[in-house]
Amino acid sequence: MPLPQTEIPGRLQAHFAERGIRMTEQRRAILRVIETANKHLDASQILRKAQRLDARVDRSTVYRTLRLLKRQGLIDELDLMHLNGEGHYYERRLAKDHIHMACLRCGKIMEFVSDQFDKLKQQVESDCRFHVLVSRLEIGGYCASCRSGH
């Protein structure tokens, strides 16, 4: 049984090699940033962090690489309820999808894994004869602390 994807470092680079996608220093830096991120990053944050690894990285290369990663199904794009502007956030796509919850009061982002979510997607597959490739469930509301303090 393979290890869960979370525990394989360099998995993104490995994927590029497997599919014969060219590797550059800039891409290496960007992939590294995404692989080691411990929270959701937007394009500007990815740029800044990648430039610390390789100062040459340009903003447009970040966007081009993000588009590539999306097409390859390696990252997911999130809005996180637009708590901060209109941009998008990115995170590695792991073996198991999860739900994102954003607290509209304190801005905290929470993640939640649920078998019911998988069942729901299976229902879409069978009831709608729709082949699911990507899915995104984002919920906005109040977290436990904020709802009690209300």
Added chain:
Amino acid sequence: MPLPQTEIPGRLQAHFAERGIRMTEQRRAILRVIETANKHLDASQILRKAQRLDARVDRSTVYRTLRLLKRQGLIDELDLMHLNGEGHYYERRLAKDHIHMACLRCGKIMEFVSDQFDKLKQQVESDCRFHVLVSRLEIGGYCASCRSGH
């Protein structure tokens, strides 16, 4: 038992009146466009259609009104997998939430109502002690026609 919200025309205007939110000709035009839309519209499309009802409507008024409607929980904001650019789409919020499926090949948007979706949200409420106010489930993949032709 009240009629489903879908069947109450002028419901958005009624909501404004109930909450003492000022009604203007411009808002009337924008609300009318949203209420009578038979597909998902983005800000530019709403502007264009609203201007046909009242030529004075300005782009900024559209955005300001959309923000107001969002805050009032009267409309939902969608990405529809960004099939056409980076903008957002809007639709009236009805009594029952639904899932949006976007075919990545033909661009068709489908909607699906599922009790499992409601159950999943209830699970988030209880397991995470998170009070759900808005939720958005968007799925990208291949529709029945496109998957068979593949």
Added chain:
DNA sequence: TTAAGTGCAAATATTTTGCTGTCAC
């Protein structure tokens, strides 16, 4: 070698804001 990738600058797309005048209540 050469097709793919990059930086740079400029363009495009989307949304917001400041300000002054107008209008709903």
Added chain:
DNA sequence: GTGACAGCAAAATATTTGCACTTAA
């Protein structure tokens, strides 16, 4: 009458693109 709303123009934000140069394979 007055506070909320509107138009307009400009700014802010987010993303994409054209093109000449560079580089991975």
